[in-house]
Amino acid sequence: MHLSMAANNSSEGASTPARKICGVDEAGKGPVLGPMVVAGVACSDLDELAALGVMDSKVLTAKRREALFEKIKTQFPYAVVIRTAADIDRLREEMTMNVITARAHAEVVATLGCPVAWLDACDVNEERYGRTVAGYIGKPCQVIAKHKADRTCPAVSAASIVAKVIRDGLVRSYEEEYGEIGSGYPADPVTIGFLTRYIRSHGSPPPIARRSWATVKNLMNNAGQKRLF
Known part of the structure; x- marks a missing residue:
């Protein structure tokens, strides 16, 4: 804080x-x-x-x-x-x-x-x-x-x-560190695209993501299911 x-x-x-x-x-x-x-x-x-x-x-x-x-x-x-x-x-x-x-x-x-x-x-x-x-x-x-x-x-x-x-x-x-991340809001396709790519590449969300948000949890679950199949 x-x-x-x-x-x-x-x-x-x-x-x-x-x-x-x-x-x-x-x-x-x-x-x-x-x-x-x-x-x-x-x-x-x-x-x-x-x-x-x-x-x-x-x-x-x-x-x-x-x-x-x-x-x-x-x-x-x-x-x-x-x-x-x-x-x-x-x-x-x-x-x-x-x-x-x-x-x-x-x-x-x-x-x-x-x-x-x-x-x-x-x-x-x-x-x-x-x-x-x-x-x-x-x-x-x-x-x-x-x-x-x-x-x-x-x-x-x-x-x-x-x-x-x-x-x-x-x-x-x-953005200087991660590239384009959009507005940061869940409804922003640019933000969701960034999170999806980052999770796919790293297996976890970036440090700037709120992991307790349902958006991140759902993306992590989807990534896990894709890896499973």
Whole structure:
């Protein structure tokens, strides 16, 4: 597991506004390849981030996301938690993916230390998810969990941009080692083609694959049956 924290580069002093609110979102909860990246961005007022033009990262071009990320990381405190494929496989032996995500969300909120946290809810029940995250934070915090918060709360939009840019960078680094791997999602034919070829050649999934995913288990079973016949 890996945690990194970057603080605002501006000088700290009496005139520096208190960072009262943070937004948290993740990228890569569902892919079969690569990590899940959870990011949080803190601000003193949501209008500060809205003024940058932040939006849900999924509706932005890669170039626009990267430009906004540069502005966010130089103007606002942010925190990042990364769960690798191996981390996720190990944790899934003990808990659900929603709990893994909730604990990572809580870790980011605790690092930023804001009294109010907005989250993109990863549960069908928003209030339940908020209570779950609040229980893992370890300090008083008003947690507001909403579906589609990455579209409606500027702090969560900013967090979605940070998480997406960092995860995309990691995926590009994997392509330097493995060649084209696609988006990493089970519905992507390029990803499935890469996994199929890798398993056929090596007899096991690559280290960047989530072995606990049904996609990998099915590919391994199919490869075993082909070898049998």
